[in-house]
Amino acid sequence: MEHSNILVTLVFFICLSTSCIGSSFDPCSSPGSDLSVIPMYGKCSPFDSPKPATSWVDTILNMASNDPKRISYLSSLVAPKPTPAPIASGQVINAGNYVVRVKIGTPGQLFFMVLDTSNDAAWIPCSGCTGCSSAVFASNSSTTYASLDCSVPECTQVSGVSCPTVGSGSCLFNRSYGAGSTFLATLSRDTLTLGNNVNPNYGFGCVNTISGGSIPPQGLLGLGRGPMSLLSQTGPVYSGVFSYCLPSFKSYYFSGSLKLGPVGQPKNIRTTPLLKNPHRPSLYYVNLTGVSVGRVNVPIAAELLAFDPNTGSGTIIDSGTVITRFVQPVYISIRDEFRKQITGTISSLGAFDTCFAATNEEIAPTITFHFTGLDLKLPMENVLIHSSSGSLACLAMAAAPNNVNSVLNVIANLQQQNLRILFDTVNSRLGIARELCN
Numbered sequence: 460m461e462h463s464n465i466l467v468t469l470v471f472f473i474c475l476s477t478s479c480i481g482s483s484f485d486p487c488s489s490p491g492s493d494l495s496v497i498p499m500y501g502k503c504s505p506f507d508s509p510k511p512a513t514s515w516v517d518t519i520l521n522m523a524s525n526d527p528k529r530i531s532y533l534s535s536l537v538a539p540k541p542t543p544a545p546i547a548s549g550q551v552i553n554a555g556n557y558v559v560r561v562k563i564g565t566p567g568q569l570f571f572m573v574l575d576t577s578n579d580a581a582w583i584p585c586s587g588c589t590g591c592s593s594a595v596f597a598s599n600s601s602t603t604y605a606s607l608d609c610s611v612p613e614c615t616q617v618s619g620v621s622c623p624t625v626g627s628g629s630c631l632f633n634r635s636y637g638a639g640s641t642f643l644a645t646l647s648r649d650t651l652t653l654g655n656n657v658n659p660n661y662g663f664g665c666v667n668t669i670s671g672g673s674i675p676p677q678g679l680l681g682l683g684r685g686p687m688s689l690l691s692q693t694g695p696v697y698s699g700v701f702s703y704c705l706p707s708f709k710s711y712y713f714s715g716s717l718k719l720g721p722v723g724q725p726k727n728i729r730t731t732p733l734l735k736n737p738h739r740p741s742l743y744y745v746n747l748t749g750v751s752v753g754r755v756n757v758p759i760a761a762e763l764l765a766f767d768p769n770t771g772s773g774t775i776i777d778s779g780t781v782i783t784r785f786v787q788p789v790y791i792s793i794r795d796e797f798r799k800q801i802t803g804t805i806s807s808l809g810a811f812d813t814c815f816a817a818t819n820e821e822i823a824p825t826i827t828f829h830f831t832g833l834d835l836k837l838p839m840e841n842v843l844i845h846s847s848s849g850s851l852a853c854l855a856m857a858a859a860p861n862n863v864n865s866v867l868n869v870i871a872n873l874q875q876q877n878l879r880i881l882f883d884t885v886n887s888r889l890g891i892a893r894e895l896c897n
Contacts, residue, residue, distance in 0.1 A: 493717065494717040495717075496558075496715035497558050497559070533780075533867055556781060557573070557872070558572060559572055559653075559717055561651065561680060563583060563596055563651060564603065564604060565602045566600075566601075567650070568601070570594065570596070570677040571677045572675070573779075574717065575679055575682060575778060579681040579685035579686070579687045579741050580662075580664055580688075581661070581662075581664070581679060581680050581689070582642075582664030584676070584678060585597075585598055585665040586598060586599065587667070588666055588667055588668065589668045590668060591669050591674075591676075592676040603649050603650045604649045605648045606665065607629070607645075608629055609627050613686075614630035616685075617646060617664070618632065619634055620632045621633065630645065631644070631645055632646060640669070640670060640671025642666050642667075642669045642674055644667060646665075647662070648661060648663075649663070656696065658696060661692055682778070682882075683741030684884055688741065689719075696720065698720055698885060699884040700721045700883050700884070701718060701719050702724055702725075703715065703718070703778070704716050704877070704894050705778070705872055705876045705877075705878075705880075706877070706896040707840065707877060707896070708873075708876070715896035715897075725881065725892050727892075728879070729890060729892065730832065730833060730881070730888040731833040732831055733882070733887045738771070742775045745774055745776060745831075745870075746830060747773075747828060747829070748764065748829045751826070752826055755796055756829075757793055757796050758792065759789055760788070763789050764789070764868065767866075773866075773868070775867060775868070775869055777872075778875075779872070780869050781871055782810060782855050782874075783873070784856070784857055784859050784868070784869045785856070785857075785868045786868060787861075790857065791858065794812070794813050800822070800824040801824075802815075803815050803819050804816070807853075808853050810857050811857065814846070814852065814853035815851065819852075825839065828870070838893075840876070855873055877893070878893060878896075879893075
């Protein structure tokens with residue numbers, strides 16, 4: 460395996476230096492029908508970090524600074540509502556940590572879309588858009604593009620819809636996307652090409668207007684469970700199954716993979732039941748029953764972990780949050796036990812409140828998440844993050860923000876890296892297996 464990785468790295472740098480003239484090799488693609496899952500600010504991504512970063516740690520700290528907004532959004536999704544009406548604005552929060560390469564239209568036009576397991580509808584910036592980046596979908600150049608009006612069934616399946624009370628018109632919907640940014644889109648259909656799979660008549664939002672600076676520049680691909688999600692729209696094509704392997708943010712030159720459909724999924728994989736909240740069916744709930752720090756099963760009140768569809772409480776797996784966040788009492792219990800098992804002075808770094816001298820790292824305890832039917836012992840690289848100087852090691856988890864009345868525990872992407880995460884919605888199960896995601 461080590462020799463194979465060295466060879467791939469050498470080929471990558473040779474291709475970077477020669478542009479692979481006369482060769483079909485693409486160091487940023489995945490083999491076969493898999494889709495490359497690319498860190499937002501990795502070498503294979505066209506995007507630059509919005510803030511100067513001297514190291515990958517700085518990049519993570521910058522991305523994690525958006526976590527409180529996303530936790531607030533996720534908490535708003537699961538909070539009890541006075542009426543069954545959907546959220547008027549169709550709010551979503553910045554989740555641009557990983558992107559996938561997608562083609563839209565006929566002939567296909569390439570976009571790097573944010574991958575998000577907690578949202579459904581796909582959307583991309585379109586030609587003529589006010590406030591969009593230079594990378595826009597030229598709908599007039601696609602022979603299969605069609606905008607949809609308010610009479611189609613799909614128009615009732617997106618939130619934030621604006622339709623005339625009398626007669627018909629274009630199905631318009633609006634969304635907000637973190638830090639006050641908003642966009643207006645027209646519900647449309649066109650061909651969506653994912654790897655070797657061509658999906659005709661795929662419904663998505665063609666973005667017309669953007670206000671603010673935090674909209675993903677090339678759109679979003681929703682992998683939730685709602686009616687406009689990828690799984691729902693493709694039906695038997697992917698049989699309600701997908702998995703991803705998220706590469707470490709340190710893997711600047713490499714990408715992970717997104718496998719769609721049951722073919723090629725790992726056969727021997729430990730699973731835990733997927734739970735479904737009928738009020739918020741998009742979210743992927745799992746039953747987290749406990750957390751161990753080292754050999755200590757941390758005392759946590761059962762009601763702080765229990766799944767309750769009425770209140771929305773419980774634990775979800777989310778691709779768009781950077782570091783795992785627990786409700787305050789749960790995190791404090793885990794953190795305090797972790798601190799008991801390390802020595803030296805405790806300090807903080809950005810979102811991380813439990814940092815210690817890296818020279819003591821060898822005595823840092825492991826952390827195990829206990830799910831129904833599955834125990835996930837996290838690799839140490841998914842437990843600790845180091846300062847850019849390397850002098851500090853920090854527990855890479857945090858509490859939900861103080862200003863959020865959260866009842867939700869969120870297993871985030873830093874704790875999912877270098878693991879194959881399988882979502883089987885037909886059999887209502889989630890699988891986890893170790894895998895090097897390069």
